[in-house]
Amino acid sequence: MDKNNLSVGIDLGTSNLLIYVEGQGTLFNEPSIIAIDRATKKVICVGNDAAKLVGKTHDKFDVIRPLQGGVISDINLIQEILLFTLNRIFSSEIGVIKKLVICIPSEITNTEKEAIVELGHNLGIENTIIEQEIKAAALGSGIDIFAPKGYMIVDIGGGTTDFGILSLGDVVLSKSIKIAGDYFDKQIIDHVKLIHKLEIGLQTAEETKILLASLTGPYPTTEEGETLSYEAMGRDLITGLPRSTIIGAKEIREVLLNCFDPIKSVLLSTLEETPPELSGDLVDSGILLSGGCSQIPGLTTYIEEIAKVPVRLSEVPLTAVVDGCKKLLKMTSKYFYSEV
The missing domain is CATH 3.90.640.10 (ATPase, substrate binding domain, subdomain 4)
Incomplete structure (x- = not known):
């Protein structure tokens, strides 16, 4: 492996930021939080260190989550948190990164997608690619999304619950709700x-x-x-x-049951809008759950009673997306490049 030609995958989650480096594994898995000095506007800390400051009001710094409810609240702060973290991982030699895959929530707009690609370019990484988290999570959980078969994934993260129907390597239908x-x-x-x-x-x-x-x-x-x-x-x-x-x-x-009522509604509407051929596939393939809150005890039974199909929890619910990045990085770009 050429250490001057590395590939990096990023799960840009509302709650946690995960960074995978080719050949080295997941080197960063900490809260998507940044602390900024009010006077100088410089980054004080990110991740776990910044999370310790949450709720501790102070007149000299701000503690901010750059993603709120699956939506980018400040693209400049996203750049700052990535720059700070990547500099820490690569000892300020970000130039060794030649390919970057950034996984994003499904509800991000085209304008935000363009901004994220531009963000990668600003970091000096021309080959910057974006993908939907639900697609990466399915791959990371071991699903062959390129098969001529329908699969469904429900990703319950920090900011959003995302629903996706996948087949032949693409997201056929996706929905999202800001309840997670x-x-x-x-x-x-x-x-x-x-x-x-x-x-x-x-x-x-x-x-x-x-x-x-x-x-x-x-x-x-x-x-x-x-x-x-x-x-x-x-x-x-x-x-x-x-x-x-x-x-x-x-x-x-x-x-929680009150919280899940709207999630139940979106789940049912997603199933109702799924093409018949793919809907039939779900009788066998069922529904895959991923994301931090997919681990709530009793959730698989709850979803099974609603959807009337098998439901299983990903073996790696917390890291499914970044594990999917690892697989995406090994594929030819034509399979996973997302145009904006």
């Missing part, structure tokens, strides 16, 4: 405010979701078999003083 992990966290915050009269932060909400989330079947339990609960700490809405409250798994299931 980040939205779940906000709904948990609202629930705790309403029921417990306590204001909690996003990190506490996420911890609660991770520990207590489920959609069907038994509630999460302790090693002793007792239903799990979580002691959340925050600010009392009445007194303004610090306080804690106990949140139960049953509460969180009710919150």
Whole structure:
């Protein structure tokens, strides 16, 4: 392998940024967050270091997620976070990158796609290619999307839930809804405010979701078999003083089931619009789930009851997209080049 002619794949996710380097594996997998000095506009840190600053208000820096709900809120900050990260990986020698594949949410506009390609050019990488995350996730999960057969993937990430029907190497139909992990966290915050009269932060909400989330079947339990609960700490809405409250798994299931109602609607509309021949294929091929929130206990059963076809979880739900990048980079460009 020519170390001066490397290929790089990037999963530009709302929650996490993952970077794969040919021959070296996934070298970066951290939150898509950047901290900027207000005075100098220079990058202070990105990823895990920036995530530690979330919720810690400060008059000298801003902590920003450049992607919000699967939409680019600031293309310049996307460039800054990539430049900072790639410089760190390649010791400021980005010139060794000769091919770059960037995977994006399906709802990004053509203008945003053009901006991302231009972003790669600005980094000095002329051979910059973009692909939809659902396509990469299917490849990364081991699906032969080039076969004359229909496949469906549902990717539940941080900002969006994306639905895709794939066949013969292309996305035949795709839909997206801005309801996913980040939205779940906000709904948990609202629930705790309403029921417990306590204001909690996003990190506490996420911890609660991770520990207590489920959609069907038994509630999460302790090693002793007792239903799990979580002691959340925050600010009392009445007194303004610090306080804690106990949140139960049953509460969180009710919150999530409400969140999944619109996801259910888009799932059904996607299936209804799928061409008949491909729809018939789904009886055998079923539906593949990927993304961080696809791991919610009981989700496969929940989707099976709605779609009436087999549902399985990707073996690599968190890294399916970047694993797909690895395969895309090995293919001839005619198979995966996306024109904008």
